[in-house]
Amino acid sequence: MNLKQLALMLDLSQTTVSRALNGYPEVNEETRRRVVDAAKRHGYRPNPSARRLATGKAGMIGYVLPTGASVDIDPHFVEFLSGLGDYARSHELDLVLSPAEADDEETTYRRVAANKQVDAVYVSAPRPKDRRIALLHQLGLPFLVHGRSEGLDFPYPHLDIDNEGAFHEAGRLLVQLGHRRIALINGDDTQTFAIFRERGLRRALAVSGVELMPPMIRSAGMTEENGYRATRSLLELDVAPTAILCSSLIMGLGVVRALCDLGLSVPKDISLVAHDDVFPWLRPENFPVPLSTTRSSIRAAGARIAERLAARISGLEDDPRGEVWPVDLVVRGSVAGAPL
Amino acid sequence: MNLKQLALMLDLSQTTVSRALNGYPEVNEETRRRVVDAAKRHGYRPNPSARRLATGKAGMIGYVLPTGASVDIDPHFVEFLSGLGDYARSHELDLVLSPAEADDEETTYRRVAANKQVDAVYVSAPRPKDRRIALLHQLGLPFLVHGRSEGLDFPYPHLDIDNEGAFHEAGRLLVQLGHRRIALINGDDTQTFAIFRERGLRRALAVSGVELMPPMIRSAGMTEENGYRATRSLLELDVAPTAILCSSLIMGLGVVRALCDLGLSVPKDISLVAHDDVFPWLRPENFPVPLSTTRSSIRAAGARIAERLAARISGLEDDPRGEVWPVDLVVRGSVAGAPL
DNA sequence: TGGCATTTTCAAAGCGCTTTGGCTTGGTTT
DNA sequence: AAACCAAGCCAAAGCGCTTTGAAAATGCCA
Numbered sequence A, B: 001m002n003l004k005q006l007a008l009m010l011d012l013s014q015t016t017v018s019r020a021l022n023g024y025p026e027v028n029e030e031t032r033r034r035v036v037d038a039a040k041r042h043g044y045r046p047n048p049s050a051r052r053l054a055t056g057k058a059g060m061i062g063y064v065l066p067t068g069a070s071v072d073i074d075p076h077f078v079e080f081l082s083g084l085g086d087y088a089r090s091h092e093l094d095l096v097l098s099p100a101e102a103d104d105e106e107t108t109y110r111r112v113a114a115n116k117q118v119d120a121v122y123v124s125a126p127r128p129k130d131r132r133i134a135l136l137h138q139l140g141l142p143f144l145v146h147g148r149s150e151g152l153d154f155p156y157p158h159l160d161i162d163n164e165g166a167f168h169e170a171g172r173l174l175v176q177l178g179h180r181r182i183a184l185i186n187g188d189d190t191q192t193f194a195i196f197r198e199r200g201l202r203r204a205l206a207v208s209g210v211e212l213m214p215p216m217i218r219s220a221g222m223t224e225e226n227g228y229r230a231t232r233s234l235l236e237l238d239v240a241p242t243a244i245l246c247s248s249l250i251m252g253l254g255v256v257r258a259l260c261d262l263g264l265s266v267p268k269d270i271s272l273v274a275h276d277d278v279f280p281w282l283r284p285e286n287f288p289v290p291l292s293t294t295r296s297s298i299r300a301a302g303a304r305i306a307e308r309l310a311a312r313i314s315g316l317e318d319d320p321r322g323e324v325w326p327v328d329l330v331v332r333g334s335v336a337g338a339p340l
Numbered sequence C: 001t002g003g004c005a006t007t008t009t010c011a012a013a014g015c016g017c018t019t020t021g022g023c024t025t026g027g028t029t030t
Numbered sequence D: 001a002a003a004c005c006a007a008g009c010c011a012a013a014g015c016g017c018t019t020t021g022a023a024a025a026t027g028c029c030a
Helices: A003-010 A014-021 A029-041 A048-055 A076-090 A105-115 A131-139 A163-176 A192-207 A224-235 A249-261 A298-313 B003-010 B014-021 B029-041 B048-055 B076-090 B105-115 B131-139 B163-176 B192-207 B224-235 B249-261 B298-313
Strands: A060-067 A094-101 A120-124 A143-146 A158-161 A182-186 A217-219 A243-246 A271-276 A292-295 A322-325 A328-330 B060-067 B094-101 B120-124 B143-146 B158-161 B182-186 B217-219 B243-246 B271-276 B292-295 B322-325 B328-330
Touching (some): A014 A029, A060 A105, A060 A298, A076 A120, A076 B094, A105 A131, A163 A271, A217 A224, A224 A249, A243 A249, A249 A271, A298 A322, B060 B105, B060 B298, B076 B120, B131 B143, B143 B298, B158 B163, B163 B182, B163 B243, B217 B224, B224 B243
Parallel strands (some): A158 A322, A182 A217, A243 A271, A271 A292, B060 B120, B120 B143, B182 B217, B243 B271
Antiparallel strands (some): A094 B094, A292 A328
């Protein structure tokens, strides 16, 4: 059932039927009712390919997915997707994943933009002076960044959580508990989220006159194994930390395992705080010792990003506004006063 | 730069240019070279919307994503996606995720099929007599199932791992080690993979004359917490198990935590085997006691599925062939002879 | 050289929608 | 009564590609 047939059946022109369905004003309300009614009855749905060709609008949002034999997609992605999908569903928005060579995403972004495959894209895991953002800005393809870049000379729309504030708060708590040697097991420090977290902790330590030194910082992909290794190496230092701030629950698993291996107990010997993105399948309160966390639902972020993207697509939002969410500090049993 | 302009520039008809570019035989090789060359030089890329409208082919593969406030996307999905994306990239195939209400995927499948948004879809987490498979079969939309259904009266293309064989092997090993009370902590047992795994273990036990009784079976979503709870409840039984077979590493984390809580040691008190989908961020050899596993890379499956979907789209494959991969049993320190 | 089969090219008709510009109709103004 | 206007509708022209059916060019043979 296509427009032509429907128009024929109603003894109207395609123009009128199209307008009636799309809510244009120049059509009699009575006529519109007839059309809408007939459309529903015959289950008419405009062919998206045709509509897209005519309007240039795709009704889809895009994401360029870095791939490669040695590239692992972040497990957070799936949680983010839950939120995004949940909102997108209610608006009949589909999501297009365009796989790209991890070290050349630009080509794919250009292709996606040139093809007008999607109405907007979102960008995740930004780095300082992120090339993708500059590119999208230049290409004029609507976009939204999950996270923030730095050092760009133009404003761009984004949604981020207050990573610096979160780790500042967590650091401050530890400092207040008397800790001075606080280590940071961070994620990939070429990404801004990691930079902000380090900054937050540094600021908290500075208050008590302590400087966050390089040996106290580890940075690596968020795997259990990396958490383990970082912890082992930190505790081999001459002046080992008495507290650890860790950028993810997954790494947190490794941290706990390492401490256990070394016969150290949480929180008596070591205090531990981790960032929690709120996975349904791994919860900080279920760690051997309930884990204190900085918590922010990545799923909620996904939903909000979908909402804003939809707004941008329909023209309701068009300023490059940035939105930064506060992060909860949730204190549980894994922190205590510094040992003497 | 579109076809028309390119044709004009080359002083050829659109027909010829189109044919030259699409490899039709009825065009002079010399002409073709000219065309291909000019196309490359001017960076001409056919507009996919137009092509789609004309041919009905989309160049995309689809996936209907169940969503909802209380629906969690399986964390395995991301690993699967890595594999799929990796292959898809090399073939310029995009992936369309169409979010659906979790309890009414049918509507979305119908929409996707009617709109011809994608050339093929893949279906995951099938159940016995899966409605989606029957629907796709009936709609005539090419598809591939990751996993298997049961009780369908027609063949359909799928890729599965030998879940029954895997858990049979694992069960047999435990039986050989003298275990008789073996518990199963399974995933969602409305899904076929879980049914097959149970069947495998049952068969292994039967050999030694033991029947797998309901109290020895737990089934739940694959979270750390569910692994913990299942284990606690199993060990409160009058005749507690001496070995546990567990359907995922994530649940395995909970199992280990529960055993630790109870002061039981692996493998002295309890032997443990888990299924490993090969996550980069959580590896069985890094468990407190290295975990024995049945191992099968879900990522490899993703790549293979993309490959077969591509083949089906291009007509190279069109039989409803099923493909079942064997599963490795990897023995590590978590199994030992049954305690007396 | 004429006739015929092949090769190579083209004009035009879709694909199904949106949108421009114009045509009626009936009512309001001067 | 002529002149104007708004409301409601329509025909037709795109959007950029593929594909059909036919025409022109070429080669081959008798």
